[in-house]
Amino acid sequence: MRGSCLLNRRTELRFRQIAMLTMKSVKIKLLLCCCIALTVILLAGRASTFTVWSNRSLQRYSVTRKGYAISNFKDGQQVKLKFDINKEDSLNNRFKEIKDLETDAVFSIDDDVIFPCSSVEFAFNVWKSAPDTMVGFVPRVHWVDSSHGDNFRYGGWWSVWWMGTYSMVLSKAAFFHKKYFSLYTNEMQASIREYVTKNRNCEDIAMSFLVANATGAPAIWVKGKIFETGSTGISSLGGHNEKRTECVNRFVAEYGRMPLISTSVKAVDSRSIWFW
Numbered sequence: 622m623r624g625s626c627l628l629n630r631r632t633e634l635r636f637r638q639i640a641m642l643t644m645k646s647v648k649i650k651l652l653l654c655c656c657i658a659l660t661v662i663l664l665a666g667r668a669s670t671f672t673v674w675s676n677r678s679l680q681r682y683s684v685t686r687k688g689y690a691i692s693n694f695k696d697g698q699q700v701k702l703k704f705d706i707n708k709e710d711s712l713n714n715r716f717k718e719i720k721d722l723e724t725d726a727v728f729s730i731d732d733d734v735i736f737p738c739s740s741v742e743f744a745f746n747v748w749k750s751a752p753d754t755m756v757g758f759v760p761r762v763h764w765v766d767s768s769h770g771d772n773f774r775y776g777g778w779w780s781v782w783w784m785g786t787y788s789m790v791l792s793k794a795a796f797f798h799k800k801y802f803s804l805y806t807n808e809m810q811a812s813i814r815e816y817v818t819k820n821r822n823c824e825d826i827a828m829s830f831l832v833a834n835a836t837g838a839p840a841i842w843v844k845g846k847i848f849e850t851g852s853t854g855i856s857s858l859g860g861h862n863e864k865r866t867e868c869v870n871r872f873v874a875e876y877g878r879m880p881l882i883s884t885s886v887k888a889v890d891s892r893s894i895w896f897w
């Protein structure tokens with residue numbers, strides 16, 4: 622009895638500390654929101670400048686969308702390219718095992734994102750220091766929704782920004798070990814793969830669950846520039862977060878537990894920050 626009482630008091634204290642910290646960061650964020658709103662109003666006042674700016678960015682996008690480039694040839698080395706053509710139309714295909722893969726690291730990307738080579742190089746270095754973990758540029762978060770009992774909810778960019786916490790990085794831009802291809806295809810519950818195929822969604826959440834279940838550790842979010850050239854993917858359709866929330870709860874049921882682990886660690890290239 623005494624022990625549990627002590628424990629309770631300790632947890633309560635810790636919760637209070639966390640709550641205080643959270644309040645502080647919420648206040649800072651509210652302040653930031655006000656600043657951003659003010660800036661937007663000022664910008665809107667200078668509508669002419671704004672139009673020029675948006676025209677220019679449109680131009681840049683239409684050029685980049687016409688083609689793609691594979692760069693960074695090193696010492697005249699040729700880049701090996703291999704295309705796998707799949708008969709079956711399933712999102713699970715992106716995690717099929719790749720025969721004769723010579724490297725352990727896989728950089729998984731969507732077809733509509735562009736990175737500076739320096740960002741990829743840095744993420745690769747982070748991955749090398751934690752090769753079992755997923756290391757990526759696009760963080761997402763889950764949390765317990767107390768208004769719906771013990772259900773989990775999925776949160777996008779805004780949720781990560783608001784809470785400063787994430788529990789997955791999406792495979793649209795992430796490094797992971799090639800062993801997870803075979804785990805995904807051969808070891809993971811077939812019901813999860815079927816769900817992904819049927820709903821045309823959440824293969825990336827399934828991969829995050831798989832890696833977290835295997836490592837018992839959180840993913841690593843890396844700071845880096847990434848440019849998305851189009852917003853025509855499934856994530857721009859309505860009701861996206863509701864569907865993703867369904868996936869999270871479904872996968873938790875399949876695993877019998879929530880394997881994802883939250884963290885607020887972000888890897889940053891120390892050469893790019895001059896202020897310590």
Ligand SMILES: *[C@@H]1O[C@H](CO)[C@@H](O)[C@H](O)[C@H]1NC(C)=O
Nearest residue numbers: 804808809810831834835876
């Ligand atoms: C999840 O982890 C458990 C315990 O390590 C393991 O037995 C199980 O096979 C893992 N599940 C998957 C789908 O990899």
